[in-house]
Amino acid sequence: GAVVSQHPSWVICKSGTSVKIECRSLDFQATTMFWYRQFPKQSLMLMATSNEGSKATYEQGVEKDKFLINHASLTLSTLTVTSAHPEDSSFYICSAPGQGAYSWEIDTQYFGPGTRLTVL
Amino acid sequence: AQKVTQAQTEISVVEKEDVTLDCVYETRDTTYYLFWYKQPPSGELVFLIRRNSFDEQNEISGRYSWNFQKSTSSFNFTITASQVVDSAVYFCALSENKRTSGTYKYIFGTGTRLKVLA
Numbered sequence: 001g002a003v004v005s006q007h008p009s010w011v012i013c014k015s016g017t018s019v020k021i022e023c024r025s026l027d028f029q030a031t032t033m034f035w036y037r038q039f040p041k042q043s044l045m046l047m048a049t050s051n052e053g054s055k056a057t058y059e060q061g062v063e064k065d066k067f068l069i070n071h072a073s074l075t076l077s078t079l080t081v082t083s084a085h086p087e088d089s090s091f092y093i094c095s096a097p098g099q100g101a102y103s104w105e106i107d108t109q110y111f112g113p114g115t116r117l118t119v120l
Numbered sequence: 121a122q123k124v125t126q127a128q129t130e131i132s133v134v135e136k137e138d139v140t141l142d143c144v145y146e147t148r149d150t151t152y153y154l155f156w157y158k159q160p161p162s163g164e165l166v167f168l169i170r171r172n173s174f175d176e177q178n179e180i181s182g183r184y185s186w187n188f189q190k191s192t193s194s195f196n197f198t199i200t201a202s203q204v205v206d207s208a209v210y211f212c213a214l215s216e217n218k219r220t221s222g223t224y225k226y227i228f229g230t231g232t233r234l235k236v237l238a
Contacts, residue, residue: 034225043211043230044165091163097224107153107215107224111165 002098003027006112013084014120021079021115023050023094029074030096034109035067038091050077050094084119091116122147124214126229133202134237141197141232143212149173153215154188154195155226160208168210171195202236209233 003026013019023033031052036044048069049057056069066088068080081088095109123146133139145154156168169179171188179186183200199206209231215224 041233043228044226046225049225093163093165095165108155108167108170109226110167111157113162113164116163 002096002110004094004096004110004112006092006094006115008115009113010116010118012118012120015085016083018080018082019084019117021081021092021094021117023077023079023096023112025075025096025110028096028099030077031074032097033071033077034095035069035077035079036093036095038093038114040091044093047079052077081117084117086119089117089119122149122214122216122227124212124227124229126210126212126232128232129230130233130235132235132237135204136201138198138200139202139234139236141199141210141212141234143195143197143229145193145195145212145214147193147214153224155213155215156186156195156197157211157213158208159211159231165211168197199234202234204236204238207234207236 005024005026007022011019033050035047037047038044046059047062047067050069050071052071052074058064066082068082071077091114093111093114095111098108098110125144128142131139152173154171158166158168169186176188176190185198187196211231212229213226216227
C-alpha cells in the first residue's frame with residue numbers, strides 16, 4: 001500500500017511553455033501532498049504543501065504564480081510550471097503522508113518516482 | 121531551528137566493506153521522527169527506516185543497521201558487506217514537529233553519495 005505515482009516521468013519543453021505534472025495517491029487518500037524540487041547533486045527542497053480543496057502553502061522564495069498547484073481531489077495534486085525557463089529544469093518529486101490510526105503512519109511520507117523537467 | 125547535517129558528501133568503498141553514513145540533527149522538539157531514504161540513479165526515493173524520538177533501540181534489517189543516540193543527536197546508518205547495488209544517494213530526514221494541514225514536514229540533509237566499487 002501507500003503508492004504514489006507521478007506523470008509524466010520526464011518532459012522536455014521549450015522555453016515559455018507551461019508544463020503540468022500530476023501526482024496521484026493510488027491506494028489511499030491524501031488530503032495533503034508535498035511538492036519538492038531537486039537540482040542535480042543537491043538535496044530535496046520543499047516547494048509547497050498542497051491541500052485538498054484549499055490553496056497551497058508555498059515555502060519562502062517559491063513563486064506561487066509560477067508554480068501553480070491544484071489539489072482538486074483526494075487522490076490527485078497537480079503542479080503546473082508556467083512560462084518555464086531553462087532555470088526551472090529540475091527533478092520534481094511529490095509525496096503524500098500515509099493513512100492509519102497510528103501517528104507513525106500519517107507521519108511517514110511516501111514519495112512518487114519523480115518527474116524530470118528539461119526546459120530548452 | 122531544525123537542521124539535519126550529513127557531513128559526508130561522497131564515500132567510496134570496495135565491495136564487501138562495511139560503511140557508516142553519519143547523520144546529525146538539531147531540534148528543540150521532544151517528539152520527532154527520523155528517517156533514512158535511499159535514492160538510486162533512477163531518482164525514486166526508497167524508504168529505509170523511521171525512528172521515533174522515544175525509541176532509542178538500535179535496529180538491524182539484513183545488512184542494514186541503524187544507531188540512534190539522542191545524547192549526541194545522531195542517527196547513523198551502517199551497511200555491512202556492501203554491494204554494488206547499494207550505490208546511491210542516501211538522505212537522512214527529520215520530521216518537523218509542527219503539523220501543517222495535519223501532517224509533518226520533512227527537513228532533509230544534503231545527502232551522502234555512496235559508491236560501491238566491484
